[in-house]
Structures are given as C-alpha cells and as structure tokens.
Amino acid sequence: MKLKLTWLMTLFMAFVLQLSFAQEKTVTGTVTSSADGLPLPGVNVIVKGTARGVQTDFDGVYSIKASVGETLVYSFVSMEAVEMKVGSSNTMDVSMKEDVSALDEVVVVAYGTEKASNVTSAIETVKAEDIDAVPNASLDQILQGQAAGLNIQTSSGQPGASGTVILRGRNSINGNVEPLFIIDGVPVDEDNFRSLNSNDVANVSVLKDGSASALYGNRGAGGVIIVTTKTGKKGDGVKVAYRSQYGKSTYNDPGFEVMTSTQMLNLQRTIGTGLGNGLSDEAIAALSAQANTDWREIFFREGFTNSQEVTVTTGSETTTTYNSVGYFEQEGITQRSKLQRFTFRTNTNTSLNDRLDITSNLTVNFSKNNIPEAEGSGSLDNPFLAPYLALPFVSPYNPDGSLNIWGTDYTTQGGTNLNGFLNTPFITLNTNALNTEDENEMKIVGRLGANLEVVNNLTIGGSVGVDYQNLEFQNIVRPESIRGDITPDANALIKGSHFQGYQRDARFIVNANANYNNVFNEVHSVDFTAGTEYNKRHLMSSSFIGYGLNDKLVGSGSAITDGSTEDPATADTNGDGVIDDQDDGTQYYVPGVAASSFNDGLFSYFGIGKYDYDDRYGIQASVRRDAAARFSDTNKWGTFWSVSGKWNIHNEEWFNEAGAVNSMKLRLSYGTAGNQRAGGAFNALSLYAVDQTSYNGTVGYTLAQIDNPNLKWETTAQFNVGIDMSLLDYKMNITLDLYDKKTTDLFINKPLSLLSSQTGISANLGELKNSGVELGLDYQILSGDWNWSINGNIAYNKNEILDLGDDYDPANPILAGGGTALAEGEAIGTFYRVRWAGVNPVDGGGLWLDADGNLTNTYNTSDRVLLDKTQDPKFVGGFGTDLSYKGFALNALFTYAADQWRLNGSYAIIEDTGLAGFANMSTALDRIWSQPGDITDIPRHAAVSRGQAGTRYLEDASFLRLRNVSLSYTLPKDVLDRTKVFTNMRLYVQGQNLLTFTKWRGFDPESNISSTFFEYPTPKTVTVGFDVEF
Known part of the structure; x- marks a missing residue:
C-alpha cells in the first residue's frame, strides 16, 4: 500500500510539473510614458517573488519568460511601479505614470x-x-x-x-x-x-x-x-569601477599683443631710446632678421592632466562600503608648474540591529606641488610677465642651439644687467631651471558616528571627527643661479639660500544629539533635536632660512654656512693697492628662525524644533549658544536663532493641479549667524614684541597691540522669502528667492591717540548690507529616445556699507588697496580713482577730470572720486543643457558674471613708454602721439607714467564662459552583457574653458583681486576618458 501511494504521488508531481512547463511562455511588450507616449529604455521588468528579470531596450521593448498567473513588476526611476498578471496573451504593453512622490x-x-x-x-x-x-x-x-x-x-x-x-x-x-x-x-x-x-x-x-x-x-x-x-547600496553586492582620464591644456591668450623686432626698434628710434635709437632702416632690418622672438613660445607649454581612479562598493543587507583610490597629475602651462595628488577614501555604514547604526568616513590626500616663481607679482621672475616684457630682437638660444638661461650682452647700455630689466626673460628662465619652490601636503578628514533608536521615535547619536593638515614647504636659491648672485648679498662670497618650514593644523570635533519625531492623527508631524558640540583646534608652524650654500650639498641643511662666518675683506682699506686680508666684520650668513603655536576652541549647544500639519503648513525654529575661546570672558558667549515656515499651496483642496502649475511652495525665514573668523586669533589680547633697541639700545619688550575685552564676533541677520514651483506636468521647476541680510559689529581698526603708542585697535564698529534676488529654472523639453533638458540660474546682489564708525570722514574714504576704497553708502571694492579724460592733442600729455569734473592736465590724487564700479559682479550665474539620444549624450555648462571691474596692471606696464628702452611694448604704441594735432589714445613718450593712469586701465571684466562641454557614449546593455565582464561602459571627450567672451584685455576676468598683474591664467583643457563598471 505504501509503495502504491509513493507511485501515485510521483505521478501527480510529474503531472503538475509538466503542466507548469506547459504554461510558461515568452511574454513581450513595450513600455511607454503616459505623459508623451514615448518608449522608456532601461525599465526593470521582474517576475514578482523571483530573481528573474530583464530591462527594456532603447525602444522600450522587453522579452521575458513567465507563466500564466505570475505577476510582472515594472519599475523605473521617477515612475510609479506597475504590476500586471500574466494571462493568455503573449503581449503585454505597459504605460507608466510619473511618480510625484519620488520627485520629493x-x-x-x-x-x-x-x-x-x-x-x-x-x-x-x-x-x-x-x-x-x-x-x-x-x-x-x-x-x-x-x-x-x-x-x-x-x-x-x-x-x-x-x-x-x-x-x-x-x-x-x-x-x-x-x-x-x-x-x-x-x-x-x-x-x-x-x-x-x-x-x-x-x-x-x-x-x-x-x-x-x-x-x-x-x-x-x-x-x-x-x-x-558616496556610499554603497544595500543588497548590491560587490561592484568595481574604473575611471581613466587624460587631457591637454593650453593657455588662454590675453587680449593684447606686444611688438615684433621691427616694430620695437622703430618705436625706440621714434622716441630716441634703447638699441633702436639712431638706427637706419637697413640696420633695423638686419637686427630683425637675426632674431624676432615670440617669447610666449619659450615660456608657455602644453600642459597635461592624468587621472586614474578605482572604486569598490559593497552592499549586504546590513553593511555597505564605498572605497576609492585615485591618482591625479596635472602639469601646468608654464615651467615648473605641476601637481601630483594621491587620494584614498573609505566609507562604511553598518546596521548592527534594527536600532543601532554605525558610520565611519575617512579620506586621506597627499599632494606634491611644484610652484613657478612669483606668478602674479611684479617680480622679474614671474613667468607670465617675462614673455611680454622681453625684447623680441634678443635670441633665446645659445650658438649651439640650446636654450640660454643666463642672458646675452646685446648692448653697451648697462651690459647684461644681470638682475635687471635688460635680462628679464633670462632671469625667469634661470630661476625656474635651477631654483625650487615645492610644497608637500598631507590632509586627513575622518569621522566615526553612531545612532541608537532607544525607543520608537527617539534616537540618540554622537560622533567624533578630525580634520588634520600637515604642510611642508621648501624654497632653494642655488648659489650658481642668477638670483643666487645677490643672495644673501651681492658682496657675499658664498651665495644662495635655503628656506624650509612646516605647518600642522589639527581640528577635532565631538558631537552628541538626541532626536524625537512622530506623527499624530496622520496629519500632525513633530521633530525635535537637541545637541551639543565641542571643537578644538591646535595650529603650530616653524620655519628657518639659511644662507651661503655649498653647491655640493644643496638641498640639505649641511649646505648652509655657519651664521658666525665672516667673509674676508674685498677692498683696499688703507690705500696701498693691496686687498686687506683681515676680516671686514660683516656677517652675511646669520640665519632666520620663526615659530608659532596657538589653540582655539568652540563649545556649543543647540536645539531645533519642527512642526508640520498635513504636509501643508510647516514651521521650524532653532537656537544655538556658542562660546568662543578667542574672545574675552565678557563676550565669549553668543546666541544665534532662526525661525522659518513653509506653505505647500498645492496640497490645498482648492488648488487645481490640472492647470499649468503642478506644485507650489512658499517659504519664509529669518535668522542670525556669526563670523568669528574676522581678524586674527589674538585680536582681543594685548600683544608684546621683542625690540632690539627698546630703551637706550637695550633689548626689551614693547607693546605691539592693546587688548580689547569688548571685541566679539560679527553678526549677520538675514530675511528670506522664496517660492518653489513645478509646472507643465513637473517638466519645469522654478525657484525664486529674495533676501536682505545685514551684518553688524564689523571688525574695523579704530584710530587711537599717539599717546597710546599704537595707531589703532580692533573694534566692532561698522555695518553693511547685502540684498538681492536669485532665480533658478530647469525644464525637461523632451524625454524618451531623445532626451533634452535645459537649466539656468541668475543672481543679483547689491552690497552697501552702512556705517564705518564715528571716526569715519566722508571726505576721505578709507583706502583699501588695488585702487579701491571703503566708504559709507558704497559697496566693498568700490574703485576710487582720478578720472582719465584722454590725450591732449596739443602736446600729447595726459588729461584728467578734477574732483569737480573739470578738465585738467595735472594729475593729483586729491582729485580721486568714488566710482559706480566695483570688483565684485552685480550679476552671476550659469546655464546649461543636456541632450541625449539613446547612448549618446551632449552636455554643456556656461557661466557668467556681469558688471564687475578690474584694474588692468598688465596692460598699464606694456603701454608705459618710460620702459621702452629696455622692455617690449604693446602694439598699441604704433598710435603714440608724435606731433601737435594728433588725435590718439596713447600719450607722447614718458608723458604719463602708469602710476598716473587713474581710470585709464579700469576695464569691464564681465564675461560669458563655456565652462564645461562633454560628448559621451554609453554602450548598450545587451552588448555589455555579451562580454560577461562589464556592466557599464562610457566613453567621452570634454572641454573646459574653451570659449570666453569678454571685453577684458587681460589673462582671466575671473580673478579674485581688484588689480591684476600677469597672473596665472585659467587654461583651456580638452580631456578624453572612459568609465567602466564590473
């Protein structure tokens, strides 16, 4: 009987299994968007309750094996999931709706x-x-x-x-x-x-x-x-990705040109200076034939970028990790300009149980930086200055064709002028070839945190973090270099210098908090957080400089000459015609040493409360108490608070979503915050300094700074109103904000009586205001095989100084450097200059406007006036587009700034004809005034120095720049599946800063200073690369 029952069960199971196989079939179909009917590629189609699944292709088509009665689940990002049961039909087409909740x-x-x-x-x-x-x-x-x-x-x-x-x-x-x-x-x-x-x-x-x-x-x-x-994703398993990029960079040529040999020699002949003075046409032609050097070709090069990165992510049901290792190398567009950076990151998130989560983050960066000498300065070592001042009729090569880094005695006027203008290009070439300026830097940022849900809706958490930086720097002037000839002194017999130092900056943070959140009656949502935070910082630095280097030991401390060494006499002191052999008593090699150390700290506690009703009305309030170590006990503590609210208008019953507007939220906020990073760490303290001759030639201490126990942080209060909207079936999103923020207790130097022995003291005196409007927009024009979106933003800001303290004199604005001044009613960075009015056609001299606006031929700084022109732009923003077709994608981003101004110091020096005897000039000097009646913008030779330019070189630095553009291709999934190795592969080419539209005639209109001078320009870069995932 038992044997019969076994046979009957076996036959029954075989029948069922056969029936199941008979019902399994291939189901095909197309998935489209309900909004526009276009096919959706990449939709996940899974047999519910199994691991069987496929994705739709670029035409939205899928094919999957399933049995009658099973359920297919269709899912896609930003779309509502769809479930459909398999019936008798072999075709199942699906239309998917946009998931509005996913957009939140x-x-x-x-x-x-x-x-x-x-x-x-x-x-x-x-x-x-x-x-x-x-x-x-x-x-x-x-x-x-x-x-x-x-x-x-x-x-x-x-x-x-x-x-x-x-x-x-x-x-x-x-x-x-x-x-x-x-x-x-x-x-x-x-x-x-x-x-x-x-x-x-x-x-x-x-x-x-x-x-x-x-x-x-x-x-x-x-x-x-x-x-x-980034972090890993739960359930994703192990994923490996590799990115490789290689690029080439070229310099952005400024909007000015300098003269050729023929032009420069003719100019010198015209104004009667330099090598061209008195030369015939034949002599000029002969010299020009010998050399016509474009020094930009000598100093500028094609830089490169090399970036390699590997990431490994893991994801189980309880633990995720993200790990990355990267190497980035970038060679700059001029000599001795290079960066190498090694990066490492590991992030781990672990759920030990349903209530306890542990997170850790660690990043380590190490970089080596080789820096060109004196870039952006007026030094003759500046590699961006030399190509434009170097005379074109001087050859850069030795007779054997090698690059000359020492100079040439091309004229009897001053000889080679080893460390002067006549040797301009060779000083730079020599410095960059022989001397060094290097930085090595280690940076570490880490955090370990935990969150524990004590009971339902109540969570406590805490974390410890560190931000550590170790910077080591070294600058060596070799004894055989041109600059070594005057280091430490032109009369010293042993040359060169070695400067070296370090800076260590360690910051620690400890944070603890508790959070309670709950929802009552499905419409009342509350969220409360209370926390405390402790920040500690320790900064220390040390450096030394030694002189007189042994050329066999350069690079080590052993190369430095003992500081007590005296050179033998180099002069005939008694007039007998013999150099004296006794010491002359001069010590050139006394080293310099510096060191500093300070501690800073911050202790805080804070609270945040939030209430939301029915996802329509919400309010948030916060308060924070801070104690800062850098201020006295009187003003150590400060309170900062805020309140804000929102109204989701689209959730009102009367709101008609069927119209053009799908969602609308109104925001309102007011809050205060501080700035303790105003001034130095010791501004509130009395400081003393060692004075070698403080009293009757005796070394002693003198008062260097008077304390101010009333000093405290600057405070900024800001009001903001904003609106967020989605329109046209959520295809268009608009954000608009208006703000007004006022800063009080500005750090300003308050003048003191000379009887105090100090000229001033740091005090909280001033006020300023920023007000503006911001608009952001993005619009999805097409979706499907063709996918096209555009985005953009614009911001307007008005800056105004309201108060500069009781000692401010409106008739004498406070000079702030770079041609700007501080004045009540004006913006920070407002230019304060004498107004240039052109060239006098009668005598070729300069013309200016005096303070009252009258024409004058005399330059006087008392005629300076405040101008409606500032270094910071009034408008900034960007706009871009993303266009894709199946696997191809084109992305572009433009950035812009409008109504910003700069003093063009670069142009000023190449139009200063007072330098024409030993430096190249702008081709604009072809228009130099030469006789009465000439109408021109270039004064006669040496009539106006660059120091008298006034507003002559104050230029509009507004710009529109193609910041980034890329073209990429992602290989189809079915192609990658056949490799059984790759899960994703993207190939791309991209460019940075390829186009810039501007009136600015300098290197880069984006400079962060008001007066520019041959600064290192932002290069143009073209990069090719690929990303692969395994």
Missing part, C-alpha cells in the same frame, strides 16, 4: 536630511552627475555656475590652486567672507574642501539663508556648504 527628493540640511517638500529654508543641491566627471583639481571651481548666488573667483591657474567662494555677497570687510565647509558632518578647512576628490562626492548642499546657517552659530554668517560623499 531627500535634501541634506543642517544636522540631518529632510524631504524637499518639508524644507523651509533656501537650500540648493548640486548632484554627483554635475560634479564627478569634471577633471579639475579644485572642487570649488567645479561648482561655479551650478548654484544661484554662488560666486567663485579664481586666484590662479596653477594646478590645485583655490579661489574665493562668496555666497550672496561679501558680509565682512576685514574678516573671512567664505562659507563654512562641512564634509560628512566634519567642519573642515577650506583647502580640505577644495582638494576633495570630486568623484567621491554624492551631492553638495548650499545653505543660503539665515534659517539654514543659524544652526552653525558664529561660523555660519557666510553661508554653509555641506558635502556628502
């Missing part, structure tokens, strides 16, 4: 995350896809143009050089104007933010208004930029 992305805010619909503050997010593919060593420059109100001004085109980040205008005169930078919860030094590997970045949140920045207390006045790095 999570936004990183202060001390947490929040749904976009609940955000009450002005926060803008830049996503990974807009960041990680750009091959730039400085993250801040990648962000330019991608967030409204964010203005990034470059300081140099040197690889790895940072710029100045300004958010919603300058909020300080003498303090740090940049935002607070935070990486994975750790406040970091600006350089650590800039050197972060952009491929590791998941998103960047820009916190703009007072409500968002008040939570960072006395460090948030300039806004806050929060960087969140």
Whole structure:
C-alpha cells in the first residue's frame, strides 16, 4: 500500500510539473510614458517573488519568460511601479505614470536630511552627475555656475590652486567672507574642501539663508556648504569601477599683443631710446632678421592632466562600503608648474540591529606641488610677465642651439644687467631651471558616528571627527643661479639660500544629539533635536632660512654656512693697492628662525524644533549658544536663532493641479549667524614684541597691540522669502528667492591717540548690507529616445556699507588697496580713482577730470572720486543643457558674471613708454602721439607714467564662459552583457574653458583681486576618458 501511494504521488508531481512547463511562455511588450507616449529604455521588468528579470531596450521593448498567473513588476526611476498578471496573451504593453512622490527628493540640511517638500529654508543641491566627471583639481571651481548666488573667483591657474567662494555677497570687510565647509558632518578647512576628490562626492548642499546657517552659530554668517560623499547600496553586492582620464591644456591668450623686432626698434628710434635709437632702416632690418622672438613660445607649454581612479562598493543587507583610490597629475602651462595628488577614501555604514547604526568616513590626500616663481607679482621672475616684457630682437638660444638661461650682452647700455630689466626673460628662465619652490601636503578628514533608536521615535547619536593638515614647504636659491648672485648679498662670497618650514593644523570635533519625531492623527508631524558640540583646534608652524650654500650639498641643511662666518675683506682699506686680508666684520650668513603655536576652541549647544500639519503648513525654529575661546570672558558667549515656515499651496483642496502649475511652495525665514573668523586669533589680547633697541639700545619688550575685552564676533541677520514651483506636468521647476541680510559689529581698526603708542585697535564698529534676488529654472523639453533638458540660474546682489564708525570722514574714504576704497553708502571694492579724460592733442600729455569734473592736465590724487564700479559682479550665474539620444549624450555648462571691474596692471606696464628702452611694448604704441594735432589714445613718450593712469586701465571684466562641454557614449546593455565582464561602459571627450567672451584685455576676468598683474591664467583643457563598471 505504501509503495502504491509513493507511485501515485510521483505521478501527480510529474503531472503538475509538466503542466507548469506547459504554461510558461515568452511574454513581450513595450513600455511607454503616459505623459508623451514615448518608449522608456532601461525599465526593470521582474517576475514578482523571483530573481528573474530583464530591462527594456532603447525602444522600450522587453522579452521575458513567465507563466500564466505570475505577476510582472515594472519599475523605473521617477515612475510609479506597475504590476500586471500574466494571462493568455503573449503581449503585454505597459504605460507608466510619473511618480510625484519620488520627485520629493531627500535634501541634506543642517544636522540631518529632510524631504524637499518639508524644507523651509533656501537650500540648493548640486548632484554627483554635475560634479564627478569634471577633471579639475579644485572642487570649488567645479561648482561655479551650478548654484544661484554662488560666486567663485579664481586666484590662479596653477594646478590645485583655490579661489574665493562668496555666497550672496561679501558680509565682512576685514574678516573671512567664505562659507563654512562641512564634509560628512566634519567642519573642515577650506583647502580640505577644495582638494576633495570630486568623484567621491554624492551631492553638495548650499545653505543660503539665515534659517539654514543659524544652526552653525558664529561660523555660519557666510553661508554653509555641506558635502556628502558616496556610499554603497544595500543588497548590491560587490561592484568595481574604473575611471581613466587624460587631457591637454593650453593657455588662454590675453587680449593684447606686444611688438615684433621691427616694430620695437622703430618705436625706440621714434622716441630716441634703447638699441633702436639712431638706427637706419637697413640696420633695423638686419637686427630683425637675426632674431624676432615670440617669447610666449619659450615660456608657455602644453600642459597635461592624468587621472586614474578605482572604486569598490559593497552592499549586504546590513553593511555597505564605498572605497576609492585615485591618482591625479596635472602639469601646468608654464615651467615648473605641476601637481601630483594621491587620494584614498573609505566609507562604511553598518546596521548592527534594527536600532543601532554605525558610520565611519575617512579620506586621506597627499599632494606634491611644484610652484613657478612669483606668478602674479611684479617680480622679474614671474613667468607670465617675462614673455611680454622681453625684447623680441634678443635670441633665446645659445650658438649651439640650446636654450640660454643666463642672458646675452646685446648692448653697451648697462651690459647684461644681470638682475635687471635688460635680462628679464633670462632671469625667469634661470630661476625656474635651477631654483625650487615645492610644497608637500598631507590632509586627513575622518569621522566615526553612531545612532541608537532607544525607543520608537527617539534616537540618540554622537560622533567624533578630525580634520588634520600637515604642510611642508621648501624654497632653494642655488648659489650658481642668477638670483643666487645677490643672495644673501651681492658682496657675499658664498651665495644662495635655503628656506624650509612646516605647518600642522589639527581640528577635532565631538558631537552628541538626541532626536524625537512622530506623527499624530496622520496629519500632525513633530521633530525635535537637541545637541551639543565641542571643537578644538591646535595650529603650530616653524620655519628657518639659511644662507651661503655649498653647491655640493644643496638641498640639505649641511649646505648652509655657519651664521658666525665672516667673509674676508674685498677692498683696499688703507690705500696701498693691496686687498686687506683681515676680516671686514660683516656677517652675511646669520640665519632666520620663526615659530608659532596657538589653540582655539568652540563649545556649543543647540536645539531645533519642527512642526508640520498635513504636509501643508510647516514651521521650524532653532537656537544655538556658542562660546568662543578667542574672545574675552565678557563676550565669549553668543546666541544665534532662526525661525522659518513653509506653505505647500498645492496640497490645498482648492488648488487645481490640472492647470499649468503642478506644485507650489512658499517659504519664509529669518535668522542670525556669526563670523568669528574676522581678524586674527589674538585680536582681543594685548600683544608684546621683542625690540632690539627698546630703551637706550637695550633689548626689551614693547607693546605691539592693546587688548580689547569688548571685541566679539560679527553678526549677520538675514530675511528670506522664496517660492518653489513645478509646472507643465513637473517638466519645469522654478525657484525664486529674495533676501536682505545685514551684518553688524564689523571688525574695523579704530584710530587711537599717539599717546597710546599704537595707531589703532580692533573694534566692532561698522555695518553693511547685502540684498538681492536669485532665480533658478530647469525644464525637461523632451524625454524618451531623445532626451533634452535645459537649466539656468541668475543672481543679483547689491552690497552697501552702512556705517564705518564715528571716526569715519566722508571726505576721505578709507583706502583699501588695488585702487579701491571703503566708504559709507558704497559697496566693498568700490574703485576710487582720478578720472582719465584722454590725450591732449596739443602736446600729447595726459588729461584728467578734477574732483569737480573739470578738465585738467595735472594729475593729483586729491582729485580721486568714488566710482559706480566695483570688483565684485552685480550679476552671476550659469546655464546649461543636456541632450541625449539613446547612448549618446551632449552636455554643456556656461557661466557668467556681469558688471564687475578690474584694474588692468598688465596692460598699464606694456603701454608705459618710460620702459621702452629696455622692455617690449604693446602694439598699441604704433598710435603714440608724435606731433601737435594728433588725435590718439596713447600719450607722447614718458608723458604719463602708469602710476598716473587713474581710470585709464579700469576695464569691464564681465564675461560669458563655456565652462564645461562633454560628448559621451554609453554602450548598450545587451552588448555589455555579451562580454560577461562589464556592466557599464562610457566613453567621452570634454572641454573646459574653451570659449570666453569678454571685453577684458587681460589673462582671466575671473580673478579674485581688484588689480591684476600677469597672473596665472585659467587654461583651456580638452580631456578624453572612459568609465567602466564590473
């Protein structure tokens, strides 16, 4: 009986199995978008409850094996999932709707995350896809143009050089104007933010208004930029990716030209100076035939970029990791300009159980930087100055064809002038060939955190973090170099110098917080956070300089001559015709040593409360107390607070979503934040200095700074109103913000009576205001096989100084350098110059306007007036487009700045005819005034020096720049599947800074200084690369 039952069960199972196979079939179909009917490529189609699945191809078509009665699940990013049961038909077409809830992305805010619909503050997010593919060593420059109100001004085109980040205008005169930078919860030094590997970045949140920045207390006045790095995904298993990029760079040629040999010799003959003075046409032709050097070809080169990165991500049900290793190398566009950077990152997120999560983040960067000498300065070692001042009729080569780095005695007027103008190009070539200026830097940012859900809805958490930087620098002037000839002194017999030092900056942060959140009756949502934070900083530095180097031991401390050594006499002191052999008593080799150390700290506690009703009305309030170690006990503590609210108008019953507007949110906020980074760390203290002759020639201490116990941080209060809208079936998104922020207690030097022995003291005296409007827009024009979107933003900011203290005299604005001045009612960086009125046709002299606007032929600094022209732009922004067809994609980003001005010091010197005897000149001098009646813009020879230019070289530096453009191709998934190795592969070519439209006649209109002078320009770069995933 038992045997029969077994046989019957076996037959039954075989029948069922046969029936199942008989019902399994191939189901095909097309997935389209309900909005426009276009096919959707890349939709996941999975048999529910199994691991069987496929993706739709570029035409939205899929094919999968399934049985009758099974359910197919269709899922796609930003679309509502669809489930359909398999029936008798072999064809199943699906139309998918946009998932409005999916559009409510999570936004990183202060001390947490929040749904976009609940955000009450002005926060803008830049996503990974807009960041990680750009091959730039400085993250801040990648962000330019991608967030409204964010203005990034470059300081140099040197690889790895940072710029100045300004958010919603300058909020300080003498303090740090940049935002607070935070990486994975750790406040970091600006350089650590800039050197972060952009491929590791998941998103960047820009916190703009007072409500968002008040939570960072006395460090948030300039806004806050929060960087969140990438993590693995749960359940993804192990994934490996490799990125390789290689690029070429060329310099952006400025908008001026200098003379050829023939032009320069003719000019010298015309004005009666230099080698060309008195030469015949035949002699000029002969000299020009011998050499007609374009020195740009000697000094500028084609730079390159080489970037290699490997990332490994893992994801189980409880633990995810993200690990990356990268090497970045960039050779600059001039000699001795190079950066090498090695990066490592590891992020781990672990859920030990349903209630306890552990996170850790660690990044380590090591860089080697070779820096060209004196770039951006007036020194003759500047490699961007030399190509334009070097005389064209001088050859750069030795008779054997090798490059000459010493100079040539081409004239009897001053000989070779070894360290002077006549040897301009060779000084630079010699310095860059023989001397060194190097930096080695190690940066570490780490964090370990934990969150424990004590009971339902109540979580406690804490973290410890570190931001560490070790910088080592070295500058060696070799004894045999041209500059070594005058180092330490022209009379010293042993030449050269060795300068070396280090700086170590360690910052530690400890954070603890508790959070309670709950929803009552499905409509009342509350969220409360309380926390405390402790920051500690220790900075120390040391350096030395030694002189008189042994040329066999250069590079080591052993090369330096003993500081007590005296050179033998080099003169006949008694007149007997014999050089005396006794010591002359001069010690040239006394070394210099410097060291410093200081500690800084910050203790804070804060609270945040949020309430939301029915996803329609929301309010948030925060308060923070900060104690700063750099101020006296009287003003150590400060309170910063904010309140903000939102109204999701689209969730009102009366709102008609069927119209053009799909969603609308109104935001309102007010908050205060501080800036403790105004002035130095010791501004509130009395300081003393050692004086070698303080009393009757005796060494002693003298008062160097009077203390001010009333000194405190600057405070910025900001009001913001904004609106966020989605239109046209969520294809268009618009964000509009208006703000007004006022900074009080500005750090300003208060003049003191000379009886105090000091000229001034740091005090909180002034006030200034920034007000403006920001508009951001993106629009999805096409979707499907053809996918096209556009985006753009524009920001207007008005900066105005309201008060400069009781000692301010309106008749005498405070000179601020670079041709600018500080004045009440004007913006920071307002130009204060004598107005240039042209060239007098009668005598070729200069013409100016006096203070009253009358024409005068005399230059006088008392005629300076404040101009409606500033160094910071009134308008900044960017716009771009993303166009794709199946696997091809074209992306472009333009950035711009309008109504910004610069003094063009570069142009001023190449039009200064007083230098024409020994330096090349602009081709504009072909128009030099030569006789009465000449109508021209170039004065007669030596009539007007560049110091008397006034507004002559004050130029509009507005620009429109093609910041980044890329063309890429992603291989189809079916092709990659056949390799059984790759899961994704993308090939691309991209360009940076390829086009710039501007009236500016200098190297780079984006400079962060008001007066430019042969600065290192931002190069043009073309890069090819590929990304692969395994």
